[in-house]
Every structure is written in structure tokens, then in C-alpha cells.
Amino acid sequence: MLEYVERKGTCSSKWDGLNETFGADGLLPLWVADMDFRVDSHITGAITDYIKTGIYGYYVIPDSYYDSFIEWEKNEHGLSVEREWIRYSPGVVCGFNFALQVLTSPGDAVIVTTPVYYPFLHAVTNNDRRLVCSELVNREGRYYIDFEDFENRIISEDVKAFIFCSPHNPVSRVWSADEISHILEICRKHGVAVISDEIHHDLVFNGSVHTPTMSLAAKNDRLIMFTSASKTFNIAGLRNSFVVIRNPEVRAEWDRFMTGLRLNMGNPMGYIVSEAAFRYGKEWLTEIREVICGNYEYIKEQFALHLPHVVMTPLEATYLAWADFSYYFSPEEIQPFMQDKCRLAFDYGSWFGGDKSGSFIRINLATRRENITEMVNRIITEAGCRL
């Protein structure tokens, strides 16, 4: 049984870090992708055992950690990963920042498909690469890649790398095997390296099936896959993620770069919780998936009744709902309405790049129903007063 935890006052960035991002406190937080539920008891058990040893010296990563990931990928996603392909990164975001440095040079063009998880955009510009955006096509709330535009931009901008979000945050899209194959084919044809962020791969819904990019790639494709147990099992604070590189040349380039940083080992607790999550977290994951789906359906139902022109993107993956309020609010109006009138904190569409999502919000669904009901009521009531 999932246990909701009151997180205010626990140094939670979601609850206690509002001021830094929104310039205000006391908002009901439905923004950053962090859950409000206690982790599976096997995870707390494993970390407690470690803490009780009273020794926190340098650590040797056990084989069982790698095995738990290899088994998870095989059983959950049908992906065969070999031990020697796996590397460590203290997070997926810093991982794809490293990958840009490994796979591209300053000034190189890097493509993303917008709207997309905004650290992709920042990674490109912060590393002095050139940002090229191919806008996803929104058809009644569901999003599609415009392959022609994607390829044309690769050619005209001489793109060297693509940062792929699969499943896609914020548009909740699980890309089909055909779509992924098409992307790989275009990238291969034009010598574009692929950085595939698959952190949301376990959180898929409504019959969708995640296809790992690597399962469709050729052996010599310049591909780096990133994933983690962190989003799936709510352990992101422990900074442990997996880098999978099958191409030996790319692996050697990665290793050379990481050796320069001396970043070959993380905090022991990150390894311990990731392994416990993969080995024992399945039941907890089933429960959290039900909560996420239930919250999504509730919001969709309520908006359909009271604000029928809100377009909710279908929930295929992630615990983040993507809602289009453009019928009701201009891009300039949405944040003042949600923040000042409703006292709510969301990730706003304009953060995610492209120019078509200014009136969207991204809603974090991984909280208790009372918070979701409160959020919906505030929006409906305030919107009712205003419209």
C-alpha cells in the first residue's frame, strides 16, 4: 500500500524549493518530476542495512548491481545488455551533458524535438553547441515527429548529434518501433550521433510498450543510452544512473572523457537503492502506475465537465500530464493565473522550447488525490470567476 508523505520542511526541492524557481512560497507544487510517496520498503531496508554498518568508506560496485539492471532491461524491455557496455553517471542530465562533449565539438549543431525536457535545450547552449529545434506536430493533443523537417534541418544545419527523449517528456509519447527505426535511419544516413534519454521507460500506460533505441540500432551506430531507476522508483536524490554504450569506439571516447573527470564511482547508497528497486520494486511500481493513471483520468474528466476546451494529451508515459489551456489563456496570462490566482506551481509550456506550447502546463501526477482535487478545484473556481 503506497504511503503519502508530507514533504514540506524536508528539504524537498518540489515543496521547499518553490521560491527559487517561482519567486513565491506556499504554492501547491505540481511541477518537478518527483513523487510524494514513500519508496518501497525493500529500498529503505537495503539502505538502512548499509547505514547500520557504520562504515562509509570507498566502495567496490558489486556484480549484483549490474546483474539487477541487466535482468531488469531483459525482463521489462526485452533489451540484452552486456556488462561491459554499462557505465555510471551521477544523473541522466549531467550524463547527456557529458555525452555532448564526447560526441560533438564546440560550435557543432545539435538537434532536439520540441517541446522537450528543457535541460536538453540548456545542455546544448551551455556546452557552446548550436541548438537546432524540430517542432513536434500536435494532432488533437497527440504528438508526432515531422521526419521531413527533422531530416531537412539535419542537412541544412549540418547537425552532429540528436538528443532523443524516449518516452518523451513533456508530451507523454511512447515512440513506436517504426518511428525509432526511422529516426535511427536518418541519423545514420547523415552521421548524426544519438543520445537517447530513456529515464521514463518504466512508466508507460494504457497498453503502450517502450522500445529501447538500442534494440533497433546497428552495432556501430554512435549511440549512447541513458536510463535509471530514479524516476521509476522515486530515488532521484541518490544520483545513480546507467550509461549504456555498445559501440566500443564510442565507449573508449566516453571512458577517456570520464577518466579526465575522475568520475568513475558514485555514492554507495545510489547503487544499493537502485539494485533493491530493480529486484524488489515491481509491486510498488504497479501501485504507483495505478495512482498516476487514476489522477490523470480524474483531471481529464473534471476539465471535460468544467473547462471543456482544455486539451489533455493522452497519457502514454511519464507521470506528467500535458494540458493545453490555449482556448482560455494566452502565453502571457497562464502563469499569473495559475500562480497568483490559483496558488499552484507547474512547469510551464514556454520552458520546453518551440513556439506552440506557451499556454500549456505540465502537471505532476505522482501525488495523493487530495492534492489533485485541490488543484482542479482551484483552477475551475478561479477560471469560472474570470471567464
Ligand SMILES: Cc1ncc(COP(=O)(O)O)c(C=O)c1O
Ligand atoms: C527526460 C528526463 N531526463 C532526465 C531527468 C532527470 O534526470 P537526473 O535527475 O538523473 O539528472 C528527467 C527528470 O524529470 C527527465 O524527465
